[in-house]
Amino acid sequence: MNASSNSLALLTDLYELTMAYGYWKCGKAEQSAAFHLFFRKSPFQGGYAIAAGLEPVLEFLRSFRFETEDIAYLATILGNDGRPLFDADFLQYLAELELTLDLDAIPEGTVVFPHEPLLRVCGPILQCQLIETAMLNMINFQSLIATKASRVVMAAQGDAVLEFGLRRAQGIDGGLAASRAAYIGGCAATSNVLAGKRFGIPVKGTHAHSWVMSFDSEPESFAAYADAMPNNCVFLVDTYDTLQGVRHAVEVGQRLRDAGHRMVGIRLDSGDLAWLSIEARKILNAAGFPDAVIVASNDLDERLIQSLKFQGAAITVWGVGTKLVTAYEQPALGGVYKLGAIKDESEQWQPRIKVSEQLIKTSTPGIQQVRRYVGGDGMAIADMIYNELHPLPETCVAVDFQDPTHRSQFDATVAFEDLLKPMIRRGDFVGRSIPLDEIRNRALAQLQQFDRTILRLDHPHRYRVGLEEALHDLKAEMVLESRQRSKAGDEA
């Protein structure tokens, strides 16, 4: 194979490969397993997340293979004894490996909650394990940024939000992935041109202070910009004296208008953005530019935007960079990937559980699906995680995840949607690649299905997510059994 392959098979933690080697050596490589990828806590003190990152995961799986040079590199890794870590026969196995997994996924742009599997992977345990780290990397980051963007967009109350983050993003891929995810979360455009080309995101921008500083005067700089791009004029007015800058913009705007063009607006990038925007609005309106936009930027995030709205700021477009693409308050979504079931020698699924001192960290057994119940008004009522290994009763009981004494009943008349959709069967893509605009629209539409008390920025009202009763009971039983076993072990 050529060296320009785009397979990312080595984008993994070494322990996935050592476990794979172990499975291969002890004859378990082909044993079927079911894993789920989920997070335990909503980011940014909020109450929800927006699922994102599936498309790159699918791309990763489509191109997954160990190339000759990958195998050659793996052969150079030495163990603690100074000898090659991996057998040549195992490396040959990897060289010939083709993924035969099943993948089910919650589509990008879906509103999701803690403990819900965003991805479910079923198939040979060796394969499930090899793809863990890369999938977590992609889903964790993009879901985090899409969620942050949705909070920023919500705070902007219908105003356009432009993503300006590339210069402060976490490296090249961080910048590109953040632009994609921010668009899914509802941003209207990005300043990132490569992201525009690669993902079809609208690109937008104004100009920097350096443009103004490179001329002898501000009016001269605005006039030159207008000459060069008469239909793309958003003047940055705060290089010297902001309100004076607005007047200079108005003068050039009048000349543009006389020449049959239109000044789009101005941008504020420092000072008191509330007061300056209100004063700028007065100047623009008095001069006959009531439609000129006022873009604001400078360390904005959802809380500052909310505050500026509260102050009556006359800002109509929000440029948000650093704090959006770096997920400022929370650097990572803590998504994890856990084994829910494994097939025994007689090909029967056996549920598995990881017990923890903290109840929230005890994993959920089974092969899980998420059912979202929807009311007659189209609003989501509650989600129920159930085990596909057990048939559901006519009337389902969902036991609340956080408070098991709270149970909700759903009879057959309640409308629902199962959120995990088939994406890959035995290695073949069976899903639908969803265009980015459709994903973004889905996110915006999905948010309408949830009450604002659930979506608010802080201390939100909790949306109910429960375990279907039989799954809840199975989990409780397995925890008790595990505790009994460890107690018996202690006593022996």
Ligand SMILES: Nc1ncnc2c1ncn2[C@@H]1O[C@H](COP(=O)(O)OP(=O)(O)OP(=O)(O)O)[C@@H](O)[C@H]1O
């Ligand atoms: N009305 C406002 N309410 C709350 N915060 C604001 C308001 N206006 C601006 N801010 C925020 O205050 C912070 C500090 O702004 P400050 O004026 O000190 O620096 P600056 O405007 O960046 O100065 P510089 O002229 O050096 O660029 C910024 O994060 C800005 O977003």
Ligand SMILES: O=P(O)(O)OC[C@H]1O[C@H](OP(=O)(O)OP(=O)(O)O)[C@H](O)[C@@H]1O
């Ligand atoms: O503040 P952010 O949300 O990251 O938005 C992007 C920022 O990037 C640009 O200036 P830059 O920060 O490079 O320089 P400046 O702050 O000195 O204007 C722009 O003027 C914004 O202020």
Ligand SMILES: O=C(O)c1cccnc1
């Ligand atoms: O176009 C802009 O105004 C812009 C782009 C990147 C960063 N800050 C501002």
Ligand SMILES: [Mg+2]
């Ligand atoms: Mg800045």
